[in-house]
Amino acid sequence: MVLDHSPRLDLVFHALAHPARRAIIRQLTGGERNLSELASPLKMTFPAASKHVRVLEGAKLVRRRIAGREHLCRLEAAPLKDATLWTEQFRQFWETRFSALDELLEEMKQQAEAPPRKP
Amino acid sequence: MVLDHSPRLDLVFHALAHPARRAIIRQLTGGERNLSELASPLKMTFPAASKHVRVLEGAKLVRRRIAGREHLCRLEAAPLKDATLWTEQFRQFWETRFSALDELLEEMKQQAEAPPRKP
DNA sequence: GTGATCTAGAACCATGTGGTTTACTATACC
DNA sequence: GGTATAGTAAACCACATGGTTCTAGATCAC
Numbered sequence: 001m002v003l004d005h006s007p008r009l010d011l012v013f014h015a016l017a018h019p020a021r022r023a024i025i026r027q028l029t030g031g032e033r034n035l036s037e038l039a040s041p042l043k044m045t046f047p048a049a050s051k052h053v054r055v056l057e058g059a060k061l062v063r064r065r066i067a068g069r070e071h072l073c074r075l076e077a078a079p080l081k082d083a084t085l086w087t088e089q090f091r092q093f094w095e096t097r098f099s100a101l102d103e104l105l106e107e108m109k110q111q112a113e114a115p116p117r118k119p
Numbered sequence: 120m121v122l123d124h125s126p127r128l129d130l131v132f133h134a135l136a137h138p139a140r141r142a143i144i145r146q147l148t149g150g151e152r153n154l155s156e157l158a159s160p161l162k163m164t165f166p167a168a169s170k171h172v173r174v175l176e177g178a179k180l181v182r183r184r185i186a187g188r189e190h191l192c193r194l195e196a197a198p199l200k201d202a203t204l205w206t207e208q209f210r211q212f213w214e215t216r217f218s219a220l221d222e223l224l225e226e227m228k229q230q231a232e233a234p235p236r237k238p
Numbered sequence: 239g240t241g242a243t244c245t246a247g248a249a250c251c252a253t254g255t256g257g258t259t260t261a262c263t264a265t266a267c268c
Numbered sequence: 269g270g271t272a273t274a275g276t277a278a279a280c281c282a283c284a285t286g287g288t289t290c291t292a293g294a295t296c297a298c
Contacts, residue, residue, distance in 0.1 A: 005142070017132035018129065018255095022128070023123040036274065044256085044257070068266070070273095077209050078213055086141070087202050094197055153245095154245065163287070164288065164289085165245080166247085167287055167288075169245075187294085188245070189245085239298100246294100251288080262277075264273100265275100
């Protein structure tokens with residue numbers, strides 16, 4: 001089972017919760033980029049963009065190597081896998097089981113049986 | 120393409136970034152629950168738990184219906200699908216392409232060609 | 239009606255977040 | 269050596285977040 005109490009998952013989901021950080025991740029799918037390259041398409045100052053990269057590093061979504069005066073970043077996708085595994089646990093809830101027909105049937109069943117809500 | 124600039128996705132990922140809220144989601148896989156049921160397993164006061172439910176509602180992950188004095192919550196999994204779709208875009212980056220061997224080959228190729236980083 | 243239960247809401251507090259500006263360090267280039 | 273470039277660090281700000289306590293309003297059970 002994938003635990004809900006996982007500080008790592010906290011960091012990953014939080015990192016993904018900002019459009020600038022998602023944009024950085026997408027940019028890194030093109031390969032290594034330095035901070036200036038990552039910052040330039042974002043509508044904010046350089047230090048602000050730099051902070052976003054740090055958040056991504058904290059979530060292990062980005063790894064940085066220093067080459068001269070440049071800091072080159074690369075995508076580290078493993079945490080994205082963890083995030084996907086967590087959300088995919090609930091796949092059944094957005095698929096057939098909760099189609100309109102099944103939902104109706106379930107409601108009819110509940111009315112007929114009136115079972116306790118707790119498992 | 121799944122956009123990075125999506126306020127809906129901001130809300131969903133932010134909602135998932137707290138262990139209490141993930142626990143609530145998991146609890147709701149067992150069916151409808153009222154607020155007291157959702158709050159009791161959480162190590163916090165009732166108003167705090169209630170706020171977490173509101174965050175989940177804001178992200179459309181939970182829908183509430185009022186029955187007498189109880190507020191019954193149910194899971195609304197569609198936003199989880201959106202989140203999964205976003206993260207799954209990068210599946211290739213945690214799979215074969217970045218296996219140890221491929222990574223080595225890529226590094227050798229880079230050393231041989233020294234291509235520009237930008238596409 | 240009385241009392242217990244379920245929930246909302248407001249006030250408050252500490253801390254975190256996301257952004258800015260300014261100043262500084264270190265490397266590269268000529 | 270002097271200057272431009274890449275990046276950090278610190279100070280500051282407005283606002284959000286996550287928690288508490290206390291008060292109050294419905295509704296249910298007896």
